[in-house]
Structure formats: structure tokens, C-alpha cells
Amino acid sequence: MRRLWPWLALAVGLIYFILPLLGMTEFSLKMRRGVYSFDAYAKVLADPRFQETFTFSVVMALATILFGVLLVVPTAYWVRLKLPRLRPYIEFVTLLPLVIPAIVIVFGYIRLYNTSSWLPLTGSAMGTNILLIFGYATLSLPYMYRAVDTGLRTIDVATLTEAAQSLGAGWVTILARVILPNVLVAVLSGAFVTFAIVLGEFTMAALLNRPAFGPYMQLLGANRAYEPAALAVIAFAITWGCMALIQIVSRFAPKAPVNPH
Amino acid sequence: MSDPFLSIQNVRKSYGDVTVVKDFSLAVEQGEFVSFLGPSGCGKTTMLRIVAGFEEPSAGNVMIGGQDVTGLRPNQRNIGMVFQSYALFPNMTVAQNVGFGLKVAGVPKAEAAARVDEMLNLISLPQLGDRYPYQLSGGQQQRVALARAMAGKPQVLLLDEPLSALDAKVRVSLRDEIRAIQKAAGITTIFVTHDQEEALSMSDRIVVMHGGMAEQVGTPFEIYNRPTTKFVAGFVGTLNMLDGTVTDPATGAVRIGDDNVVMKQSLNGAKAGDTLSLALRPEAISLGKQPGRDASIGGTISEVSFLGSVIRVRVGLGKDAVSLDTFNNPAAPPPRVGEKTEISFSSADLLVLH
Amino acid sequence: MTTQTHPVPRSIASRLPLNWLGVAPFVIFITLFLFLPTMHIVVGAFRNPAGEFTLANIQGLNTPSIISAYWISIKISLASALLGCLIGFGVAAAVTLGGLPRWIRSPLLTFSGVASNFAGVPLAFAFLATLGPIGLVTVFLRTEIGIDLRALGFNLLSFWGLTITYLFFQIPLMILIITPALDGLKREWREAASILGASGFQYWRMVALPILFPSLLGTLALLFANSFGAVATAIALTGSSLNIVPILLFAQIRGDVLGDPHLGYALAFGMIVVTGIANTIYIWLRARSERWLK
Numbered sequence: 001m002r003r004l005w006p007w008l009a010l011a012v013g014l015i016y017f018i019l020p021l022l023g024m025t026e027f028s029l030k031m032r033r034g035v036y037s038f039d040a041y042a043k044v045l046a047d048p049r050f051q052e053t054f055t056f057s058v059v060m061a062l063a064t065i066l067f068g069v070l071l072v073v074p075t076a077y078w079v080r081l082k083l084p085r086l087r088p089y090i091e092f093v094t095l096l097p098l099v100i101p102a103i104v105i106v107f108g109y110i111r112l113y114n115t116s117s118w119l120p121l122t123g124s125a126m127g128t129n130i131l132l133i134f135g136y137a138t139l140s141l142p143y144m145y146r147a148v149d150t151g152l153r154t155i156d157v158a159t160l161t162e163a164a165q166s167l168g169a170g171w172v173t174i175l176a177r178v179i180l181p182n183v184l185v186a187v188l189s190g191a192f193v194t195f196a197i198v199l200g201e202f203t204m205a206a207l208l209n210r211p212a213f214g215p216y217m218q219l220l221g222a223n224r225a226y227e228p229a230a231l232a233v234i235a236f237a238i239t240w241g242c243m244a245l246i247q248i249v250s251r252f253a254p255k256a257p258v259n260p261h
Numbered sequence: 262m263s264d265p266f267l268s269i270q271n272v273r274k275s276y277g278d279v280t281v282v283k284d285f286s287l288a289v290e291q292g293e294f295v296s297f298l299g300p301s302g303c304g305k306t307t308m309l310r311i312v313a314g315f316e317e318p319s320a321g322n323v324m325i326g327g328q329d330v331t332g333l334r335p336n337q338r339n340i341g342m343v344f345q346s347y348a349l350f351p352n353m354t355v356a357q358n359v360g361f362g363l364k365v366a367g368v369p370k371a372e373a374a375a376r377v378d379e380m381l382n383l384i385s386l387p388q389l390g391d392r393y394p395y396q397l398s399g400g401q402q403q404r405v406a407l408a409r410a411m412a413g414k415p416q417v418l419l420l421d422e423p424l425s426a427l428d429a430k431v432r433v434s435l436r437d438e439i440r441a442i443q444k445a446a447g448i449t450t451i452f453v454t455h456d457q458e459e460a461l462s463m464s465d466r467i468v469v470m471h472g473g474m475a476e477q478v479g480t481p482f483e484i485y486n487r488p489t490t491k492f493v494a495g496f497v498g499t500l501n502m503l504d505g506t507v508t509d510p511a512t513g514a515v516r517i518g519d520d521n522v523v524m525k526q527s528l529n530g531a532k533a534g535d536t537l538s539l540a541l542r543p544e545a546i547s548l549g550k551q552p553g554r555d556a557s558i559g560g561t562i563s564e565v566s567f568l569g570s571v572i573r574v575r576v577g578l579g580k581d582a583v584s585l586d587t588f589n590n591p592a593a594p595p596p597r598v599g600e601k602t603e604i605s606f607s608s609a610d611l612l613v614l615h
Numbered sequence: 616m617t618t619q620t621h622p623v624p625r626s627i628a629s630r631l632p633l634n635w636l637g638v639a640p641f642v643i644f645i646t647l648f649l650f651l652p653t654m655h656i657v658v659g660a661f662r663n664p665a666g667e668f669t670l671a672n673i674q675g676l677n678t679p680s681i682i683s684a685y686w687i688s689i690k691i692s693l694a695s696a697l698l699g700c701l702i703g704f705g706v707a708a709a710v711t712l713g714g715l716p717r718w719i720r721s722p723l724l725t726f727s728g729v730a731s732n733f734a735g736v737p738l739a740f741a742f743l744a745t746l747g748p749i750g751l752v753t754v755f756l757r758t759e760i761g762i763d764l765r766a767l768g769f770n771l772l773s774f775w776g777l778t779i780t781y782l783f784f785q786i787p788l789m790i791l792i793i794t795p796a797l798d799g800l801k802r803e804w805r806e807a808a809s810i811l812g813a814s815g816f817q818y819w820r821m822v823a824l825p826i827l828f829p830s831l832l833g834t835l836a837l838l839f840a841n842s843f844g845a846v847a848t849a850i851a852l853t854g855s856s857l858n859i860v861p862i863l864l865f866a867q868i869r870g871d872v873l874g875d876p877h878l879g880y881a882l883a884f885g886m887i888v889v890t891g892i893a894n895t896i897y898i899w900l901r902a903r904s905e906r907w908l909k
Contacts, residue, residue, distance in 0.1 A: 006709035010719070013706055013786075017730060019752060020738075020783065023745025071644060078637035086638070093645055098837055099890050100653055101844025103861055104883045107868055108652020111659065134648045193732070200735045202847035207868055217736040218851050221743075228740040235737035236729075243728040315806055335809040342810045348803035352825040361821070362811035413812065 021236065028229035040230035049216060057205075057213035060129070061198035064136040065191045068144045071137065073187065076148045077179050080157045094145040097138050106135055106204045128208050135204045140197050144190040151186025152179075188249045192242040200235055264327065266291035266449050267312075267417055272321030274307055274473075281307045283473040285321070292447040294440070296460040299470035300496070305453045308470070309419055312451060314338050325416055338417075341410030341448075345422040347402040349394040355405050356381070356390035362413035380408040383442060400431040407439065411446060418443065418450040424459060436463055457497045461485060469493045486542075491614040494540045501546075501583035503539040507531045515539070518578035520558040525609050538614040545610035546585040548574060548596065554605035562600045572596075576604055653887065659877060660884035672881035680858060685885060688843060688860040691774055695781035696838035700831065702782070703789025711797040724794065727787035734784045739851035742780045746771050772853045780852060781842045788841065789834055796830040829901045836897035840890045860886060 031039040044050050079086050097105070109131055113121040121127040137144075160182070164174045180187070205212035217235070221228040265288030274282040282304045289295050297305035310316040312323055314335035322331045330338050349358050356377050363373035381387045384404040394402055403423055410418060423439070424432045440463045443450050454460050460467050461481040469476045469484060469492070477484060477493045488494035495502075505515040505522070510533055513524040517539070531537055550557055563582060564575035571586045572595050583604065589595075596602065663669040676682070709715045710723055733741075745751050748765070756762040770776055800823055808818040824831075846861040853862070860882065867879040 006715045009705055009709060010715060013702070017726070017783070020741040020745045023751035024737075024741040026751050027744035071641060075638055075641040078634075082634045082637060090638075090641075093649075096649060099840045099894055100649070101840070101846075101861065101886050101890065103844060103846050103864055103868075104656060104886055105649065105652055107864070107879065107883050108655045109648070110868065112652050112655050134644070137644075138648050196732045200737060200847075202735050202850070203865070207865070214736055214847065217740075218847070221736060221740055221851050222854065229744045232737035232740035232744070236733055236741075239733050240729050243725060243732070246728070247725060313806075313810055315809075335806070336812045336814060338810070339812075340810055342807070344803045344807060346801065346803050348801065348807040350804060350807070350822050350826075352822065361808070361813070365808075365811060365813045365817055365821075409807075409811070419810075 024229045024232045024236075028226060028233050031226040040226040041234075044220075044227050044230050044234070053211050053213045053216035056211055057199050057201075060133060060136065060210075060212065061195045063133050064140065064198050065194050067133055068137045068140055068190070068194060069187055072141070072144045072148050072190075073180060073183070074175055076145060076152055077157065077175065080149075080152050081161060091145070091149070094141050098142050102135075102139055102201075102203050103207070105138060106207050109135060110207065122208070128210060132204060132208050132210055132212075135208075136194070136198045136201065139201070139204070140190070140194040143193040143197075147186045147190035147193070148183055151183035155179075155182045185249050185252055189246045192246045192249075196239045196242040199238060265289055266293075266326060267451075268322075268324040269308070269312065270322045270324065272308070272311060272318045272323065274304075274311060274316060275319045281473050282311070282318075285473070285475060287468060287475065287478065289449055289451070291449055294443055294450045294452065294463060294465045296452045296454055296464040296467045297470055298454055298457060298460040298467050298497070299476075300455055303470040304473035305455075305468075305470045306421060309421055309451060309453045312417070313340055313342055313419055339413070339415050340417045340419060341413065341415035342419040343403065343406045343410050343421065343423045345426055347394070347399070347406050347426070349402055349406055349409070351394050353393075354390065355386070355392050355394070355397070358394070358405055359390075359409045359412050361409060366413060376412055380412050383411075384408045384438075398431075399427050400435055403427065403435060404438070407442065411442070411448065416449065418448045420450065420452040422453055422455070425454070425456070432459075439463070461497070469496060471496075488540070488612060489615060491538055491540075494612060494614055499543060499584070501541045501543065501581075501585075503541065503578070503581045503583065505537045505539045507533050507535045507537060509533065518558050518560060518581065522556045522558065522608055522611065524611060524613070526611075526613055529613065529615070540612040540614055541583060541606060541610060543583075543585045546583060546604050546606045548576075548585065548587055549603055549605065551605050554607050556608040556611070557603050557605040559601070559603050562596050562598055562602055565595055565598055567595065576602060578604075656880055656883045657887065659880035662877065662880075664877065672877045673884075675878050676881050676885060681863065681882070684858045684860050684863050685889070687774060687858065689889065691777050691781065691859065692839050692843040694774075694778045695785050695842045696835055698778070699782055699785025699789050699838050700835050703786045704793055704831070706786070707790045707794045707797055711794060712800075723790065727790040730787035731784050731791055734845065735847035736851040738780065738783055739848045742771060742776075742783070743852065746776070746779070772857050777849065777852065777857065777859075780848060781845065785838050785842060788838060792834045792837070793827075793830060796827055800826065832897050832900055836893050839893045843886065843890055843893075 028040050029036040029038070031037060031043070075090070079090055110122065113119050113127075113131055115123040121131040157179070160178055161174055164178045169178070200214055200217075201212070202214035202218055206215040206218070217228065217231050220231060267287075267289040269285060269287045272282055272285045273280065285304075285308055287295070297308060299305045307316060311318050314330070314333060314337075318331065322329055324330065325338065325340075350361065353361065356374075359380050360373050360377045363376060368376070377390070378387065381390055384407060386401060386404060386408075389397065389401065389405075394405070397405065403426075406423070420439070424435060427435065436459060452460070452463060461484070464481055466478060466480055467484045468478050471492045477489050479487070484493065484497055488497060488500075491502075494500050503517055505517045507528060508514045508516050508521060510528055510531060513526075513528060514521050515524055515528075515537060516522075528537065547554060558578055560576040560578040560583075562574060563577045564573075566573045567589075570589050572589055573584060573586050574596055575582055575584050585604065660672050661668055661670065663671060676685075706723070710717075710720050743750060746753055746764070746769075753764050756764060771780070804822055804826075805818055808822050809815075813821065844861060846865055849857065849859060849862055850865060864879065864882045864886070867882060
């Protein structure tokens with residue numbers, strides 16, 4: 001009896017999680033009447049709008065990752081090295097994007113950086129793209145900062161820095177050639193999560209009117225029947241791919257030292 | 262002799278193909294302090310956990326106070342236990358920790374509070390009742406754990422390597438304290454340790470365990486001075502191992518190095534020409550002929566280390582060698598390497614090992 | 616709740632002014648793209664178009680449709696957070712504390728990582744394809760078993776429909792967060808409680824749950840905010856037919872012409888207040904329950 005309960009719970013859980021995946025996959029194959037086919041996928045992949053928006057989102061994701069790394073790695077490093085007292089506060093701040101809804105943040109952007117403001121980012125397509133990257137960087141901040149900070153915990157930041165300094169290295173060299181390679185696995189984990197988040201993000205892109213993948217999916221969903229299911233399968237595959245990559249790179253991560261400080 | 266208070270009968274424990282405890286039996290008297298001594302993996306902790314009820318034996322019984330508790334769950338056994346990692350509940354104060362068992366048992370509040378105070382006094386920490394575990398040192402935490410284990414007046418107290426997480430100084434003082442508290446309470450106690458010094462200094466009896474079996478059961482004096490197996494002799498104390506060749510089983514004459522020694526003890530039916538495993542404690546050996554020592558063997562000094570009050574000398578005897586300690590005598594020069602010498606001992610101290 | 620920068624001990628600031636330059640880019644970024652936009656909303660909620668202080672915007676929220684939108688949003692978020700916590704905890708406990716074999720653990724955590732990130736538009740599609748009017752389960756139940764979900768009153772575009780959908784990312788998120796906390800429960804605590812006479816239930820009530828309480832509470836607050844702010848799933852699932860706050864705000868921002876732009880500020884401010892209250896409760900309870908922590 002005691003053995004049965006957990007298995008029962010697991011079975012119910014499995015059904016709950018597998019049915020929607022099964023449902024969307026089955027639906028995506030039903031476009032041709034009476035037989036299963038990949039017609040919906042062919043249609044989606046051939047759609048120039050799909051190609052455009054997907055490319056746009058991939059570029060945005062890569063730009064967000066680049067910006068996020070440049071922002072987070074030096075900050076996390078510096079806080080660990082010179083301002084450890086600040087760590088709890090920084091950590092708290094980086095968690096705020098999980099609490100303040102994205103729609104509220106982007107609403108603030110639209111009002112604060114419109115054409116008549118001191119920083120008219122929404123005035124041009126390029127400016128809006130940059131604003132969107134900043135928005136994405138904010139959304140991914142909790143994941144990026146946590147990943148990098150955990151990575152830094154496994155290495156002795158102070159000793160590495162002193163060793164590099166005694167060999168005549170400057171700050172940029174230390175960060176780029178000593179710290180970054182040592183936390184690369186952590187940075188990559190954060191990067192893959194960021195990629196998954198940005199690729200499917202809807203609210204910010206839609207409200208800033210950028211041709212991103214998320215709004216495209218929503219638009220397709222409002223107008224078509226089978227293609228959205230195919231898109232969902234593709235999106236799930238991408239998410240799964242990102243998480244699998246995290247698992248793979250984590251194998252190469254150094255283990256955390258026994259002393260948890 | 263009365264019936265034993267705690268009795269372990271033919272207990273065996275296997276995980277799949279691996280048997281960690283093999284046919285273990287032991288009878289413990291009321292109020293006795295028994296140590297399970299052995300290296301890690303010898304089955305001593307598993308045996309303790311079987312007594313506690315955390316593990317079910319594959320065969321055999323555990324009886325406490327005449328009652329078979331083998332099928333009882335840990336919370337039905339009325340046993341106290343102290344863990345290596347203290348295992349204090351971090352969300353409770355010291356007083357709440359000590360009073361946990363009483364609260365669970367539904368003891369009235371006033372009575373429980375009085376008992377907690379009594380226990381805190383017993384471990385000499387009466388002022389720390391309101392502290393949380395993280396505010397205590399390791400030694401203090403372990404004393405609280407002891408108080409918690411004993412607050413409910415258990416029938417048996419189990420101590421699972423309670424001292425090994427502590428630093429050396431605290432370890433020695435807590436050793437004496439635990440023993441004093443145990444004696445005062447008269448509680449039947451099983452103590453698991455891999456540290457022979459702890460076992461020798463605290464126990465009424467020691468069970469030396471090896472490979473899931475009790476190698477030897479005896480008082481600290483017996484275990485140290487009369488080990489019956491090679492393993493016990495090697496594990497407890499430092500020991501000189503020697504090979505002897507039986508020359509005359511009738512008289513008990515054995516050749517060690519170039520000399521014969523007449524053994525007092527039985528040779529276990531060995532025949533002439535058989536090789537015996539023999540052992541000698543360093544403190545049983547003297548350099549040179551000594552009055553009252555009936556055996557002596559000639560040898561060559563191979564090593565001399567000056568350790569201050571003591572000089573450790575190694576003497577080669579044919580293919581074997583023995584170590585022995587002599588007191589530093591400022592008036593006499595220490596022996597020199599290469600010197601011919603003679604060691605003497607009482608043949609009764611020569612141990613025959615199985 | 617984010618409007619305050621934390622005071623810095625003067626002694627450090629004056630002693631090591633250069634050190635602060637190292638975090639300057641981060642502070643500037645956070646200020647410009649997190650604090651200021653949020654502040655702008657908060658301030659805007661109390662201003663009229665002429666820039667004068669007013670409570671009219673907040674009072675403007677007091678219409679039946681907006682109040683019911685908040686109410687439904689809070690109910691859905693609370694239900695999906697509570698259920699997510701409960702179910703996720705059950706699964707994580709079954710895997711970490713025995714009951715289920717260890718090998719399930721690794722695939723479960725990987726899957727949780729995927730599922731907790733599989734939110735937004737595609738998730739809505741997946742549930743539409745499964746429980747929608749012509750979804751896999753709906754059709755199967757109707758044609759094979761003869762149960763008509765629609766006739767039974769089930770609708771994906773409803774409180775329960777949305778809650779069930781949100782659970783798809785809420786449960787895995789709970790599993791991901793609570794598993795390390797459960798790993799932190801030492802086996803010896805359970806054994807110590809048991810040998811002191813406690814039943815399994817007493818151990819959970821007096822030892823394990825109090826120790827886990829801060830983590831549980833934090834996750835609950837996080838899950839609440841997670842579904843309270845979920846826009847994409849709701850819009851893709853319901854279009855704009857369901858009256859919940861994020862959809863209302865989305866329409867308000869998109870439309871702008873629909874009416875008073877400052878009503879949008881008030882709506883957004885209301886969202887900040889709700890998640891703010893959820894987190895204040897969390898921080899308050901956590902402080903109370905964590906006296907025993909270093």
C-alpha cells in the first residue's frame with residue numbers, strides 16, 4: 001500500500017504532462033484529411049514570415065546573451081571580489097524580474113522611452129530593437145546572474161585575481177582570459193536558458209511591435225488550425241534542445257568545493 | 262548470572278548478494294557499556310542500526326528486557342540514540358530539542374520542562390536552553406544530543422561514533438563525561454567506534470568486529486593483552502608480528518630467529534615444523550636480560566629513534582624485527598645501530614594468533 | 616517594493632569609492648531598465664494628464680469588470696500556485712525521500728527544466744490541441760467513451776481551464792526549486808525523530824515542514840507572481856475573451872485610444888501591488904520562521 005501511492009502519483013503526473021505533448025503532436029500531423037502527414041510543418045517552414053521572425057528572434061537572443069554576459073560576469077565577479085557585503089542586495093535585485101510582471105516593465109519602457117522623452121529609443125526600429133534587447137536582458141537576469149554567481153563560487157576568485165595581477169595582467173585580461181574561461185560552463189547554462197526565453201517571448205515583442213517569433217506564433221494561432229500545433233512542437237523541441245545542451249555542458253563543470261562560502 | 266538485558270541472537274543482514282552482518286550474537290547486561298570496535302565497513306554501524314530498528318535483520322532476533330523487538334518500529338522501542346553528526350533539529354532551541362521526545366510522548370508540560378532542566382544540568386549547560394543549535398560548538402551540540410537521547414529515560418542508549426566529528430581535546434573530555442553520565446544513569450549502552458583508544462578507555466566490554474562478525478568479545482584488558490586473532494592483535498594497539506617454527510610440540514618449544522622459546526600456552530595442535538603466527542606488545546619486551554623474564558632471543562639493533570623521554574629501538578631477529586620502547590636514561594648512552602643485543606620477555610606474553 | 620535602493624554604510628563608501636565603479640554599469644542598467652520604468656508606472660498611477668497628483672486613476676479601477684478581472688486573476692494565480700506547490704512537492708518528495716527509485720530523478724529534473732520553460736504561446740497551442748473543442752482528449756472522450764466535456768461544463772477558456780494549463784509550468788518549477796531543499800533534509804533528523812518516538816506524521820509536522828517552510832513559502836510567492844503576470848499563454852489560449860488583468864492591461868496598452876491612458880498606469884500599479892503584497896507576506900513570514908537560521 002505504501003509502495004503504491006508514489007507510483008500512482010507518478011502515473012497521474014505522467015499522463016498530465018504527456019497528454020498535451022501527445023495532443024499537439026497528433027494535431028500537428030492531422031492537416032491532410034484522413035492520414036497523418038507533415039503538411040503543417042512544410043507549410044510553416046515554407047512561410048517567409050516564419051523564416052523572418054525566427055531569424056529575428058535568434059539574432060535578438062544572441063545579442064541578449066552577449067549583452068547579458070558583458071553585464072553580469074564583470075558585476076558578479078566584482079561583487080565577489082571587492083564588495084561581498086553587497087551580494088545579498090544584488091541577488092535580491094536580480095530576482096525582481098521574476099516578481100514584477102514583464103508586461104508592467106515593458107509598459108514602463110513604452111512610456112519612458114517614447115519619441116518625446118530624453119532617450120527616444122522607440123523612435124526608430126534600431127532603437128526599439130536595442131530596447132527589446134535590454135528588456136530581454138532584464139527578463140533573463142535572474143537566470144544569468146544565478147548561473148554565473150554559482151560558477152564563481154566554485155573557483156577561488158581572489159587567488160586567481162592575485163595570481164593574474166602578479167603576472168602583470170590588467171582587469172580586462174583577468175576577466176576575459178582568467179575568469180570567463182573558468183565560469184564558461186555556468187555562462188553557457190545561463191545562455192541557453194536565455195535563448196529559450198527570448199525565442200518564445202511574446203509580451204515585450206508584441207507591445208514594442210517588433211517582428212519576433214512569439215507574436216508570429218500568436219498571430220498564426222488566431223488564424224490557423226494545424227500550423228500552430230506544428231509550431232508548438234518546434235518550440236518544444238527548441239526548449240528541449242536548450243535544456244539538453246545545459247545538461248551536456250554541465251558535465252564539464254567543476255564540482256563545487258566542500259566549503260560552502 | 263541473570264538473563265541478559267539486551268540480547269542479539271544470530272543476526273544476519275544482507276543487501277542482495279552482499280552480507281554485511283554474519284551470524285552476530287551478543288548478550289549485554291543491564292547497565293553495561295559495550296563498544297563495537299572495528300574499521301569502517303566491518304558491520305558495526307549496521308548492527309547498531311538493527312538494534313535501533315532502522316534496518317531490519319535478514320535473520321535473527323533482538324531482545325530488550327525480555328521482549329522481542331525485532332518487528333517493532335524505531336519509535337516503539339524506547340531507545341535513545343546519539344548520531345555522529347549530532348542531528349539536532351535546527352528549527353528548535355536546545356530546550357525544545359531535549360524535550361522533543363517528551364512532547365511526542367505526551368508528557369505534561371510542567372513535568373517535561375522539569376525533566377529538560379534536569380537534563381541540561383546533567384550536561385552542565387543549564388544556561389543554554391534558549392539557544393539554537395547553530396549557536397553551539399560541536400561539543401556542546403553533542404552533549405545536547407546526549408541529553409535529548411536520555412530525556413525520555415530509554416531502556417538502551419546507542420552511540421554511533423558520537424565523538425568522531427569533534428576535535429581531539431573536546432573528544433577526550435567528552436569521553437569521560439559520557440561515561441560518567443552513563444554510569445550515573447546506569448543505562449545499558451552500545452557505543453560504536455573505530456577508535457581503539459575510545460573503546461579501551463570507556464567500555465566494560467569490547468566487541469571487535471571484522472567482516473560482519475564478532476572477532477573477539479572481552480574486557481578492554483583482555484582485548485588488549487590477549488587478542489585471539491591476528492586481526493584483533495593488529496587492530497588494537499601496536500604489535501610486533503613474528504613467525505615461529507615449532508620444534509617440539511610436546512614441550513612447547515618454538516624457534517624464533519636463532520633461539521628457542523618454550524611457550525606456556527597451547528600451540529593449537531601444531532606439529533613439529535609448522536609455522537606459527539606470534540605477536541608481542543612493545544611494552545612486554547625489554548632490551549638485555551632482565552630478572553623475571555623467562556625468554557630471550559638474540560638480535561641486532563637496526564634502528565634507534567630518540568623521542569625524548571622514550572627511545573624506540575628496532576631489533577632484527579633473523580627475518581623478523583620487533584620494536585620496543587626503553588626509557589631515556591641520561592646516565593647511559595642509547596644503543597647504537599649494528600650492536601648485537603638480546604631481547605627478553607615473559608613467554609606468557611607471547612601471543613599465538615589464529 | 617522596488618523603489619528603494621539600499622543604504623550603504625558610509626564608511627565603506629568613503630573608503631573605497633573606486634570599488635563602486637565596478638558595479639556602476641549594472642546599477643545604471645538596473646536603474647534605467649528596471650527601477651525607473653516601474654517607478655514611472657507607480658508615479659503615473661497617481662497623476663492626471665496634466666501631471667498633477669490625483670487619486671482618480673485608482674478610483675477608476677473601481678468598476679465591476681476591472682474588479683472581477685483582478686479577482687479572477689488572483690484566484691487563478693492562487694489556485695495554480697497552491698496546486699503547483701502541493702503536487703510538485705509531492706512528486707519531489709516521492710523521488711528524493713524514497714518511494715520512487717533513484718533513477719527517475721535525473722530524467723524528472725531534466726523534464727522539469729524543459730516544461731517550466733515551455734510556457735507562453737506554444738503551451739496554449741498544446742492545450743488547445745488536447746483539451747480544446749476538437750482536441751485529442753476531448754474528441755477521444757466524446758467518441759470512444761461518450762463523455763462530452765463541453766456538456767459537463769468544462770471549457771479551456773475558464774478558471775479551471777487556465778489553472779490546468781498554468782500547472783504545466785508551475786509544477787515543474789516547484790519540483791526544480793524544492794528538490795534541493797528536500798535534499799537538504801538530513802536522514803539523521805528523520806531517524807532521530809523516529810527513535811525519540813515520533814511518528815512519520817509528527818516528524819513532518821514538527822521537524823521537516825518547519826525546516827522547509829521558508830523555501831515552500833518563497834516558491835509559493837514565486838509561482839503566484841509567475842502566473843499572475845503570464846500574458847502570452849492567456850492571450851494565445853483565449854484571444855481576449857477571458858477577462859483577466861494581464862489581458863486587460865495588454866489591450867489597454869495596445870489600444871491606448873480605448874480610453875484614459877492613465878487607467879493603464881493604475882492597472883499596472885495594481886499588478887505591482889498584488890505581487891508586492893504576495894512577496895511582503897512571504898518576506899514577513901520568512902523572517903518569522905527563520906530565527907533559527909544563521
